[in-house]
Amino acid sequence: MPTYAPAAMVPVRASGLDLWDQNGKHYLDFTSGIAVASLGHCNPALVETLTQQANTLWHLGNGYTNEPVLRLALALTEATFADRAFFCNSGAEANEAALKLARKHAHTKFGAHKSRVVSCLNSFHGRTLFTVSVGGQAKYTEGFEPLPPSIDHIPYNDIEAARAAIGDDVCAVIVEPVQGEGGVMPGNPEYLRVLRELCDKTGAVLIFDEVQSGMGRTGALFAYQGYGVTPDILTAAKALGNGYPIGAMLTTNELAQTLSVGTHGTTYGGNPLAASIALKVLETINQPAFLARVKEASVKLIAKLETLVKDYPNVFSAVRGSGLLLGVVVAEAFKGRSKDIQRAAEAQGLMVLIAGTDVLRLAPALIVSDAQIEEADRLLRLALNELTKPA
Known part of the structure; x- marks a missing residue:
């Protein structure tokens, strides 16, 4: 389907941050598959984990649990505020589950009137009809109407807009601690604190979408830990599997009790292959020395x-972002x-x-070396020289 505009070159193999195309040309990868392969391509420890699990147990279906998923759930809840985990296959599915849980919790506890979702303009929460509607970017919803109702969008980092929008009929406030697709925009600490206070006051559920900002990307295991603001639900995916599809919704015992057998589910979610890899990723990233190196x-x-x-200065105007999720804002002339x-x-x-059209985004693997940072700088300068030279 014509839904992508891929580069002309076709990658065929990769290792760490090094990648080669069909013609044997070498590339330094500062994308990590859109903040996914945070431990690098073909990470030897993950290859070993995958191979071992592939020779043991692949898939069961949700009529059974399995040891890898129980270990992963325990590790994630021990490392975060959460008591419970729900596993799926993508960030969109994790956000869909989070929003469904928030609605069900509000209906159960307060009644059907409490159903409104508040999100931010220029946010991105996935491509299902519900999550793409919650994301505040019209270009992704045009032509898919009618959209799910009772969803409002407010400007990101605007405290007064948040105060005006979050009333007693709101069931959920969903926010990215660092907006990724929306231009690599970090959340203001005070803004996130106010969202927490408003949710406490109105009984709304605060959802942090950490699909892109989580798993060490900002220098903390999850960005909320660096902000000191704890959500009620956290969603993760992307780097959780380092390229193997997995998503997770983390929440508290109180909220988890809203769901009962059959109220939500997924065929592949929490399968042993995905869970074993995600656990290895988590164990690798969630180390003080590893996270300190990300900050460095x-x-x-x-x-x-x-x-x-x-x-x-004619090409770029500013740098923003957090950790190794960085954006360079394009200047007026470009x-x-x-x-x-x-x-x-x-x-x-x-x-x-x-x-977007005005921000260059860099999201290298978290294992990036000083030498690779130097090399990226050199290559980017060559590119800019070529782009700005007189015709």
Whole structure:
């Protein structure tokens, strides 16, 4: 289906942050599959884990539990605020489950009138009809109407708009602690604290979508831990499986009791293959030394990008983001041309992302080395020189 616009080059193999295409050309990958392969491509420990599980037990269906998923659930609840975990296959499914849980909880505890969902403009929560409607980007919902009702969108980081929107009829407030697709925009700590207070006051459920910001990406295991604001529900996916499809919804015992047998489910969710890999990923990332290195690499990469902004003021205007989820904002002269910068970088052998038409997004694997940060800077400069040279 014509739903993607893939690059002309076709990757055929990769290791760590190194990738090669069909012609044998080498690339430095600063995308990690949109913040997914955080431990790098073909990570040896994960290959071993997958191989071992593939020779043991693949799939059972939800009429049975399995040891890997129980170990993963225990590890995630021990590492977070949560008491319970629901496993699925993607971030969209995790958010769908979170929103369904919030609605069911509100209907059970308060009545059907408490059903409104409040989300942020320029957010992204998935591509199901419910989650894409909750995401505040009209370009993704046009032509799919009628959309699910009782969903309102407010500007991100706008405290007064939040106070005005979050009333007694709201069942859920869903927010990304760092907006990814919406332009790599970190949440203001005070804004997130106010959302928590408003949810406490109105009985709404606070959902943190950490599909992109979670699993060490910001330098904490989950971004909420760095902010000191605890949600009622947290969703994770992307880096949780390092490329093997898995999503998770984490919540409290109180909320989990809203669901009973048959009220929600999934065929593949929590299968032994996905769960065993996710556990290995979690055990690797959730180490003080590993997370400290993410913060260190972030400081080094931000410093390089800020120098780049000074050296190319016609192309870039600012750096923003958190940890190793960073955005370089395009300057007025290059407005709408983030894709051109991405293509120029790719031509030099550097893979980067965009977040809309005005932000270049970098999300390298969390194992990125200082030498690779230097090399990315060199390649990006070559790309910019080529892009800005006189015709």
